[in-house]
Amino acid sequence: MAKVLIPTPLRKFTADQVSFETNASTVFLAIKYLAAAFPEIQKYLFDENGQIRNFILIYLGDEYNNVLDKEKTVLSSNDELSIIPAIAGGKK
Amino acid sequence: MKELVFTPKALFDVHRHLISSYPHEGCGFLYGKIRNRKEVLEVRKVINQNTENPEHAFEISGIDYVKAERYALENDLDFLGIYHSHTNHPAVPSEHDLIYALPNFSYIIVSVIKGEIAATSSWILSESNKFIQEQVLEFEEQEITNL
Numbered sequence: 649m650a651k652v653l654i655p656t657p658l659r660k661f662t663a664d665q666v667s668f669e670t671n672a673s674t675v676f677l678a679i680k681y682l683a684a685a686f687p688e689i690q691k692y693l694f695d696e697n698g699q700i701r702n703f704i705l706i707y708l709g710d711e712y713n714n715v716l717d718k719e720k721t722v723l724s725s726n727d728e729l730s731i732i733p734a735i736a737g738g739k740k
Numbered sequence: 741m742k743e744l745v746f747t748p749k750a751l752f753d754v755h756r757h758l759i760s761s762y763p764h765e766g767c768g769f770l771y772g773k774i775r776n777r778k779e780v781l782e783v784r785k786v787i788n789q790n791t792e793n794p795e796h797a798f799e800i801s802g803i804d805y806v807k808a809e810r811y812a813l814e815n816d817l818d819f820l821g822i823y824h825s826h827t828n829h830p831a832v833p834s835e836h837d838l839i840y841a842l843p844n845f846s847y848i849i850v851s852v853i854k855g856e857i858a859a860t861s862s863w864i865l866s867e868s869n870k871f872i873q874e875q876v877l878e879f880e881e882q883e884i885t886n887l
Binding site for chain 2: 653655656657658659660666692703705707710711712730732733735736737738739740
C-alpha cells in the first residue's frame with residue numbers, strides 16, 4: 649500500500665496519526681481517501697470545487713507532483729506521499 | 741494565555757540567526773516537546789526562498805518542509821512551528837502571515853530594528869481563524885538540568 653504522510657499541523661484532525669495507508673490508484677485519489685477517512689481535514693485540503701487547494705503541495709518521495717499531474721500520476725505500493733502546506737509570510 | 745518556553749540556547753540561536761539575516765527576513769523551524777506547555781528545545785534555520793522581496797517577506801520551499809517533518813520524526817521531537825523576522829517593523833502578524841497560517845503551529849515573530857532584536861512574540865491560530873498571542877518564556881536555570 650502507498651503511504652501518505654500527514655503534516656504536523658493537520659494531525660489534530662487525524663487523531664495524531666502520522667501517516668495513512670491506502671490502495672488508491674492515483675495521487676489525487678489517495679488524498680481523497682484520506683479526507684474521507686478523516687472528514688475534519690477536508691477543508692484544509694480541498695477547495696469548494698473539490699480540487700486540492702493551491703496552498704497545499706503534494707510531494708511523491710522528494711519530487712513535487714504538480715496540479716496537472718495529480719489526477720494521472722499512478723501510485724505503486726511502496727510510494728510515499730507528503731502533504732506540504734505552503735509556508736510563507738512576512739511583514740507585507 | 742498559553743505558554744511557549746525556550747531553552748536559552750534555542751532562543752539565542754533564533755535571535756542570532758535573524759540578526760545575521762538582517763535586513764532580509766529570516767526564517768526557521770521550532771522543535772521540542774509538548775508537555776503541560778510547549779517546550780522549544782531546538783531550532784533549525786532554513787533558507788528564505790523569497791528572492792524578489794526578502795526585506796519584506798519570507799517563503800520556505802516544499803522540500804525544506806518535507807525535510808523538517810522527517811527531522812522531527814527521526815529525532816523523536818515535536819515539530820512546534822515556524823519562526824521568522826519582521827525587519828524594521830513590529831513583532832505582530834501581518835495579513836500575509838494570516839493567509840498562510842496553519843492550525844496548531846506556533847508562529848514566532850521577531851522584530852529586528854536596525855539590526856538589533858526589538859521584540860519577540862508568539863502567535864497561534866484560533867478556530868475562528870484569528871491569531872491569539874502566546875507568552876514567550878525562557879526556562880529557569882534549575883529547570884534546564886531536568887530537561
